Amino acid sequence: MVDSALAQGLPMEEAPRMPNAAVIGLISLAGAAAATCSLVLALRNDTISADIGEPLVIALLSVWVTTSYILCGLIAWWHRPASRFGPLMIAAGFANFLASLAWTTNEVVFTFGQALDLLPPVLFLHVFLAFPSGRLRGRFDRWLVVTAYVTAIGLELVRMTFGYFGPLNLLEITENADAAQAATRVQLTLVSAYCLTGVGILVARRLRAGRPLRWSLALLADAFGLALVMIAALLMSAAWGGPAVQQIRWATFAALSLAPVAFLVALLHSRLARSSVGDLFVELQADPAPADLRAALARALSDPSLTLAYWLPNYGCYADQDGRLIELPDADSGTATTRIDQGGAHVAVLLHDPALEDESELLSAVTAAAGLGLENGRLHAELRAHVVELSASRARIIDVGQKERQRLERNLHDGAQQRLIALSLELSALEARLADDPEARARLDQARREIATSLEELRDVARGLHPAVVSGHGLEIALEQLAARAPVPVTLAVDLDGRVSESLEVAAFYLVSEGLANIGKHANATTATVEVRRLDGRFIVEVVDNGGGGADTELGTGLRGLADRVEALDGRLRVWSPAGGGTRLRAEIPCAP
Amino acid sequence: MRAVIAEDSVLLREGLARLLGENGLEVVGSCETADDLLLKVRSYSPDVAVIDIRLPPSHNDEGMQAALEIRASHPSVGVLVLSQYVEVGLAMKLLSDSADGAGYLLKDRISDVKEFIDAVQRVAEGGSAIDPIIVSTLLSRHRSDDPLTELTPREREVLELMAEGRSNQGIADKLVISLRAVEKYVSSIFGKLGLPSGATDSRRVLAVLLYLRS
Numbered sequence: 073m074v075d076s077a078l079a080q081g082l083p084m085e086e087a088p089r090m091p092n093a094a095v096i097g098l099i100s101l102a103g104a105a106a107a108t109c110s111l112v113l114a115l116r117n118d119t120i121s122a123d124i125g126e127p128l129v130i131a132l133l134s135v136w137v138t139t140s141y142i143l144c145g146l147i148a149w150w151h152r153p154a155s156r157f158g159p160l161m162i163a164a165g166f167a168n169f170l171a172s173l174a175w176t177t178n179e180v181v182f183t184f185g186q187a188l189d190l191l192p193p194v195l196f197l198h199v200f201l202a203f204p205s206g207r208l209r210g211r212f213d214r215w216l217v218v219t220a221y222v223t224a225i226g227l228e229l230v231r232m233t234f235g236y237f238g239p240l241n242l243l244e245i246t247e248n249a250d251a252a253q254a255a256t257r258v259q260l261t262l263v264s265a266y267c268l269t270g271v272g273i274l275v276a277r278r279l280r281a282g283r284p285l286r287w288s289l290a291l292l293a294d295a296f297g298l299a300l301v302m303i304a305a306l307l308m309s310a311a312w313g314g315p316a317v318q319q320i321r322w323a324t325f326a327a328l329s330l331a332p333v334a335f336l337v338a339l340l341h342s343r344l345a346r347s348s349v350g351d352l353f354v355e356l357q358a359d360p361a362p363a364d365l366r367a368a369l370a371r372a373l374s375d376p377s378l379t380l381a382y383w384l385p386n387y388g389c390y391a392d393q394d395g396r397l398i399e400l401p402d403a404d405s406g407t408a409t410t411r412i413d414q415g416g417a418h419v420a421v422l423l424h425d426p427a428l429e430d431e432s433e434l435l436s437a438v439t440a441a442a443g444l445g446l447e448n449g450r451l452h453a454e455l456r457a458h459v460v461e462l463s464a465s466r467a468r469i470i471d472v473g474q475k476e477r478q479r480l481e482r483n484l485h486d487g488a489q490q491r492l493i494a495l496s497l498e499l500s501a502l503e504a505r506l507a508d509d510p511e512a513r514a515r516l517d518q519a520r521r522e523i524a525t526s527l528e529e530l531r532d533v534a535r536g537l538h539p540a541v542v543s544g545h546g547l548e549i550a551l552e553q554l555a556a557r558a559p560v561p562v563t564l565a566v567d568l569d570g571r572v573s574e575s576l577e578v579a580a581f582y583l584v585s586e587g588l589a590n591i592g593k594h595a596n597a598t599t600a601t602v603e604v605r606r607l608d609g610r611f612i613v614e615v616v617d618n619g620g621g622g623a624d625t626e627l628g629t630g631l632r633g634l635a636d637r638v639e640a641l642d643g644r645l646r647v648w649s650p651a652g653g654g655t656r657l658r659a660e661i662p663c664a665p
Numbered sequence: 666m667r668a669v670i671a672e673d674s675v676l677l678r679e680g681l682a683r684l685l686g687e688n689g690l691e692v693v694g695s696c697e698t699a700d701d702l703l704l705k706v707r708s709y710s711p712d713v714a715v716i717d718i719r720l721p722p723s724h725n726d727e728g729m730q731a732a733l734e735i736r737a738s739h740p741s742v743g744v745l746v747l748s749q750y751v752e753v754g755l756a757m758k759l760l761s762d763s764a765d766g767a768g769y770l771l772k773d774r775i776s777d778v779k780e781f782i783d784a785v786q787r788v789a790e791g792g793s794a795i796d797p798i799i800v801s802t803l804l805s806r807h808r809s810d811d812p813l814t815e816l817t818p819r820e821r822e823v824l825e826l827m828a829e830g831r832s833n834q835g836i837a838d839k840l841v842i843s844l845r846a847v848e849k850y851v852s853s854i855f856g857k858l859g860l861p862s863g864a865t866d867s868r869r870v871l872a873v874l875l876y877l878r879s
Binding site: 544 | 878
């Protein structure tokens with residue numbers, strides 16, 4: 073949870089304390105008193121029925137909004153003391169009450185209540201945008217809400233100076249119908265616009281999350297959005313004399329009171345979700361190392377996007393259970409992180425939907441239950457990481473060796489071999505000039521022969537270092553030479569459709585070379601087949617003879633080296649050699665299609 | 666007879682140029698890249714181009730590609746490819762469907778001046794020059810039911826020289842026998858292998874090589 077607080081760029085706080093029971097009781101009492109007061113004021117006010125319709129309906133809706141927000145706010149506060157959302161809801165409930173003070177007959181109280189007439193809509197906007205932490209998220213949200221407060225209260229005061237609020241209005245300076253109407257329209261239109269902007273922000277947030285919300289949260293978000301749209305509709309209708317203001321007003325109050333209900337439903341849902349922790353416990357106790365702990369946790373938290381990142385201290389990084397590296401997301405990536413420590417040591421991190429922060433108890437319960445399987449999972453991840461690292465390093469070693477041999481071959485080719493040929497050519501030229509000295513000619517000829525022998529030896533060395541013809545002209549050309557020099561007639565079938573990677577080509581070349589050489593040594597074969605092809609993303613090399621079989625299928629030293637090379641490319645080398653049934657050498661290596 | 670040379674080693678390029686110059690060929694251009702070679706072939710229309718198979722920049726198959734391109738676009742220019750390894754596959758690729766004016770030799774061969782100049786001249790005149798290693802590699806693939814086993818040792822020698830691209834006269838000189846005797850051997854070989862006789866020197870090279878490879 074601390075991580076998520078940091079992720080929102082807020083300073084660390086002391087552990088939040090549960091609100092005092094006495095405070096809760098006091099607020100409840102105050103709420104009840106406020107609701108009663110609104111009810112009485114509405115019923116005793118004569119002008120309500122003329123201004124805004126059926127007093128009893130208005131009174132009951134207003135009281136319902138006040139009490140439901142205060143009640144839900146108290147529950148939210150009790151449930152999540154760290155969040156400001158609860159107090160904010162309580163404030164919204166009381167603001168609704170304060171606005172209803174305009175129904176009084178006392179001048180001072182009326183003036184106060186009337187000045188706060190548009191405070192509730194803005195507070196609702198504030199509440200909805202601040203869900204779930206109770207804090208506004210960005211600079212724009214804060215600007216929007218502050219501006220809305222200033223507009224709602226500031227313009228109300230301006231309006232009141234122009235009169236038309238009845239005899240109780242202490243702020244009236246003059247009676248100016250045009251000015252009053254203009255101020256009213258500007259104020260209501262602006263506040264509507266702010267509410268609709270709020271709807272836009274809610275929609276954008278939901279789109280950005282990119283994941284479907286759990287249904288209870290979706291319901292809550294819908295309730296927020298609906299309430300804001302209704303407020304905007306009501307204010308616009310009131311400002312520009314739209315139709316059915318009264319019905320819209322009732323609908324707005326009803327929509328507003330949906331939000332606390334949806335909130336309670338969401339709360340209940342997450343309480344119910346906690347029963348899944350029990351299932352998780354049972355599952356983990358039966359098998360402390362389930363094949364996929366992540367999936368079990370994702371089920372328990374009903375967050376399919378959940379990622380479990382094990383901390384591997386030896387590598388100083390996070391990895392999934394197969395040892396693949398996991399980068400923790402940035403603070404503003406829309407993914408929240410929860411640290412899991414055991415016995416003072418950091419074990420893992422959960423990457424999850426930020427909405428889960430709203431259900432910290434569920435999250436804590438699940439992570440506590442996960443403790444049973446975590447250590448096993450972490451060891452598994454570490455082992456897998458070792459394997460991944462080892463195979464990568466084996467591939468690297470072979471690759472580096474290959475590159476080095478290739479470089480040596482190049483050096484021999486461009487250096488010693490060329491020089492020897494040039495030297496031999498020079499001796500020939502010299503020989504031609506010594507036409508009348510047979511002894512010198514004979515010795516030069518001898519020297520040339522020596523050079524020719526050296527060249528042949530060098531050629532063998534260079535060829536052993538790296539099959540340059542494979543890199544230069546492709547596998548098929550190179551294999552043709554191997555087949556031509558093989559001890560038995562070879563049928564060669566290369567079906568590649570273009571070149572494959574050099575490491576594959578070189579591996580195939582060595583494999584065929586070794587396979588054909590082995591046939592010469594001990595297979596008693598009369599023919600052999602070499603097949604190279606690509607099939608379903610695999611590169612397949614086969615050397616088959618019709619000899620006696622019974623060859624040692626435990627790979628001998630020559631084949632062992634080849635197997636290493638093939639395995640370093642993630643492939644497999646197999647040998648079949650049933651007695652009397654010939655020998656089949658087959659390598660399968662994954663390759664891009 | 667006019668020649669161009671493509672070889673990236675300075676030492677060898679100059680050595681080759683001198684060798685050809687001293688033996689009656691006019692070296693009209695020498696260069697170290699395939700592009701340059703193609704330019705010179707276009708500009709000078711030489712009788713023969715002597716090409717190192719590994720040319721810059723990658724030293725992979727640039728020389729070979731240039732040789733194939735010259736064979737396709739300038740059929741009158743003989744192409745002699747030199748390499749430090751000779752490969753059956755590359756020989757067949759170079760010859761493709763004709764051995765006219767094509768040669769493929771181990772680079773070492775240039776120090777045997779007489780043989781080498783002979784090969785260059787053959788290729789320049791539209792004949793062929795195939796490295797003995799290629800021929801012997803192909804010949805070494807034995808099969809028990811092979812008509813090759815019916816050849817006498819002398820016929821085998823003649824077959825090898827024929828596959829290298831030599832004319833009957835060349836074979837006669839090499840084996841120190843009469844032209845007549847060579848002709849007799851040749852027709853006997855063609856009869857035993859079931860090949861149509863009477864082809865030109867380079868035609869029969871391809872026929873023999875294809876026969877040996879099959």
